[in-house]
Amino acid sequence: MKISTKGRYALRLMLDLAMSPGDEYITIKSIAARQNISDKYLEQIITVLSRAGYVKSTRGAQGGYKLAHPADTYTVGMILRLIEGNLAPVACMEDDPNQCPRCADCVTLDVWKQVGDAINQVVDHITLADLLKKQLIRQEAAKV
Amino acid sequence: MKISTKGRYALRLMLDLAMSPGDEYITIKSIAARQNISDKYLEQIITVLSRAGYVKSTRGAQGGYKLAHPADTYTVGMILRLIEGNLAPVACMEDDPNQCPRCADCVTLDVWKQVGDAINQVVDHITLADLLKKQLIRQEAAKV
DNA sequence: CATAATCATAGTAAAATAATAGGAAATAAA
DNA sequence: TTTATTTCCTATTATTTTACTATGATTATG
Numbered sequence: 001m002k003i004s005t006k007g008r009y010a011l012r013l014m015l016d017l018a019m020s021p022g023d024e025y026i027t028i029k030s031i032a033a034r035q036n037i038s039d040k041y042l043e044q045i046i047t048v049l050s051r052a053g054y055v056k057s058t059r060g061a062q063g064g065y066k067l068a069h070p071a072d073t074y075t076v077g078m079i080l081r082l083i084e085g086n087l088a089p090v091a092c093m094e095d096d097p098n099q100c101p102r103c104a105d106c107v108t109l110d111v112w113k114q115v116g117d118a119i120n121q122v123v124d125h126i127t128l129a130d131l132l133k134k135q136l137i138r139q140e141a142a143k144v
Numbered sequence: 145m146k147i148s149t150k151g152r153y154a155l156r157l158m159l160d161l162a163m164s165p166g167d168e169y170i171t172i173k174s175i176a177a178r179q180n181i182s183d184k185y186l187e188q189i190i191t192v193l194s195r196a197g198y199v200k201s202t203r204g205a206q207g208g209y210k211l212a213h214p215a216d217t218y219t220v221g222m223i224l225r226l227i228e229g230n231l232a233p234v235a236c237m238e239d240d241p242n243q244c245p246r247c248a249d250c251v252t253l254d255v256w257k258q259v260g261d262a263i264n265q266v267v268d269h270i271t272l273a274d275l276l277k278k279q280l281i282r283q284e285a286a287k288v
Numbered sequence: 289c290a291t292a293a294t295c296a297t298a299g300t301a302a303a304a305t306a307a308t309a310g311g312a313a314a315t316a317a318a
Numbered sequence: 319t320t321t322a323t324t325t326c327c328t329a330t331t332a333t334t335t336t337a338c339t340a341t342g343a344t345t346a347t348g
Contacts (some may be wrong), residue, residue, distance in 0.1 A: 029324085
């Protein structure tokens with residue numbers, strides 16, 4: 001019942017991009033250094049974000065990545081679902097809801113549905129902008 | 145981000161015991177047959193439940209297991225945490241909260257805390273008795 | 289004493305996780 | 319135009335976790 005490193009890294013990666021003040025492109029390398037994550041691993045993750053149109057990229061020198069849209073248009077749920085797949089706590093809730101023959105009379109499934117709803121409720125109501133704001137406040141506090 | 149089969153089986157196992165009308169001991173074999181789960185695998189799971197005092201057992205012929213306490217004293221959360229371990233969605237929330245040097249200024253940790261709280265809120269407010277009741281109602285409905 | 293059951297421990301195949309590795313293609317600066 | 323930088327693309331690999339399976343000892347009943 002754990003979020004994988006990919007999901008966690010993806011969120012930190014997106015927040016790192018959001019933290020960048022200007023409009024310039026940020027390199028994977030610099031993100032990796034700040035976040036202390038393997039750059040090659042981050043590359044895999046950002047490829048998915050890029051293909052989904054969550055980030056823009058340019059290659060070559062001075063190249064890198066930046067957010068494709070304003071930070072308040074990304075929810076944590078969007079990012080996690082893209083990287084982790086469905087956040088449902090059991091497989092029989094995904095895709096075809098009838099894949100398990102017990103589904104109809106499975107009261108434990110109700111539990112998993114409630115858990116899934118609770119998770120989504122949280123992650124779909126936190127945006128990157130929320131995290132950014134909180135991060136900036138915390139940094140200010142740390143300076144004093 | 146999935147509950148493992150162990151957690152899911154444990155819940156079905158406990159519900160199966162709760163469903164048993166009398167006070168007699170139920171064999172692993174019969175639970176396994178009803179739930180369509182490997183009996184040797186169930187044995188591993190019930191051992192944990194037994195050591196934790198969640199179920200009582202007797203060996204030998206006519207032996208088996210039964211709930212140690214009334215169904216309304218077990219929450220889904222108790223059972224899942226026993227079998228799955230901590231339901232926190234990231235490891236850095238468990239045990240020593242200071243194991244990650246970023247914890248202090250990690251805003252993504254706040255996300256995981258909220259997710260964890262939401263999960264616990266759900267599973268700690270559903271008891272075995274709730275599931276039992278729902279199951280019985282559903283079975284009645286199916287008969288008609 | 290035979291049978292039926294839990295108890296205890298070990299082994300194992302498959303999948304998922306968490307990376308690494310190597311190089312091609314594109315872009316900017318020298 | 320060359321060189322350095324950086325994304326893009328694909329493959330490989332080590333480790334861990336998951337989900338069982340196997341074997342046999344121990345205990346209780348009839």
